[in-house]
Amino acid sequence: MKNPVMVASGTFGYGPEYADLVDLDRLGAIVVKGISPRPVTGNPPPRTVETAGGLINAIGLQNPGIEGFVRDTLPFLRRHDVPVIVNIWGRTVEEYEEVAAGFEEVEGIAGLEVNVSCPNIKEGRGLFSNDPALLRKVVSAVRAKTRRPLIVKLAPDLSRIAQFARAAEECGADAVSLINSIPAMAIDVETRRPKLGNVTGGLSGPAIKPIALKMVWEAVRAVRIPVIGIGGIACTEDALEFLLAGAQAVGVGTANFLNPVAALEIAAGIGEYLARNGMSSVRELLGGLRP
Ligand SMILES: Cc1cc2nc3c(=O)[nH]c(=O)nc-3n(C[C@H](O)[C@H](O)[C@H](O)COP(=O)(O)O)c2cc1C
Known part of the structure; x- marks a missing residue:
């Protein structure tokens, strides 16, 4: 990565979608929207709603499937000089295996990020991300199917994030990223209906940043593998907080909708901060939190 x-x-x-607005080659990496083995149409609209300091989304993991992505989008990405990380998901452990295996011989992919915040339809015990045993099962299964760098994307868990991060590490993850959006909902009091077609969704944006920061800080102390900090990062100072907490890289999410060049501005801002503080590499900053 050229920057974190x-x-x-x-x-x-x-x-x-962003190529007319952003010089993609200057990004640290692009993590694409989650891909499942076959195409998925997603949830009924409305799929997003603004809330104080954030966004609630219930897209329903719409995607073109492995074949559609490899045919229609990957050739475009291969022409760019930026690491492409493919976010993958499934509804069963077998689907996770299928999608990991499906990308194994495909060129132009720097790594996989496994989204475990998906309902487990086979065993019907809620989300993969909510159950340490299921998380282990899915990470081990994906690990067995890929030699590529493997990032496990953790869902927010207020009391057990260290446990989940350790489970991912023990099952072969090369890195963990966190957090995914936080379960949330909004109601229109005039119609008395939920504001989202799916009723509930995931909260992201500045509202979740302090919560994400605390979980990242906990995860960093629980594992030896790199931690990627995500959650409400919208400016340089936000990103620096995560790096000081020990994250080795950061992900910019909801901020892209407001400011498509947010990630580039943040990368430049980190460089300026390092120079101002007499540091030559972001490594000197990592985990530099003072007591
Ligand atoms: C509209 C939308 C779609 C998302 N889709 C995915 C997805 O497909 N896979 C995934 O792992 N995370 C997905 N996320 C979660 C984000 O990658 C990120 O973890 C979360 O939004 C928190 O970061 P932020 O506050 O900077 O947005 C999505 C978030 C939003 C807002």
């Missing part, structure tokens, strides 16, 4: 700032999955399309 990547764009977070689902907030930057697959790349081409």
Whole structure:
């Protein structure tokens, strides 16, 4: 990576959507929207709603499937000089295996990020991300199918984030990224209906940053593998907070919708901060939190 700032999955399309606005080659990495084995149409609208300091989304993991992505988008991304990380998901452990295996021989992919915030339809026990045993199962299964760098994207868990991060590390993850959006909802009091077609969704944006920062700080102390900090990062200072907490890289998500060049501005801002503080590398900053 040329710099430690990547764009977070689902907030930057697959790349081409932003290409007229952003010099993609200057990003640390592009994490594309989550891909499942086959195409998915997603949830009924409305799929997003603004809230104080944030956004609630319930896209429903719409995506073109492996074949559609490899055929329609990857050739475009391959022409750019930026690491492409493919975010993957499934509804069963077998689907996670299928999508990881499906990308194994495909060129132009720097790594996989496994989104475990998905309902487990087979065993019907809620989300993969809510159950340490299921998380282990899915990470081990994906690990067995890929030699590529493997990032496990953790869901927010107020009391057990260290446990989940350790489980991912023990099952072969090369890095963990956190946090995914926080379960949330909004109601229109005039119609008395939920504001989202799916009723509930995931909260992201500045509202979640302090919560994400605390979880990242906890995860950093729980594992030896790199931690990628995500959650409400909108400016340089936000990103620096995560790096000082020990994250080795950051992901910019919801901020892309307000300011498409946010990630580039943040990368430049980190460089300026390092220079101002007499540091030559971001490594000198990592975990530099003073007591
Ligand atoms: C519209 C939208 C779509 C998202 N889609 C995905 C996805 O497909 N896979 C995933 O792992 N995370 C997805 N996320 C979560 C983000 O990557 C990120 O973890 C979360 O939004 C918190 O960061 P932020 O506050 O900077 O947006 C999505 C978020 C938003 C707002």
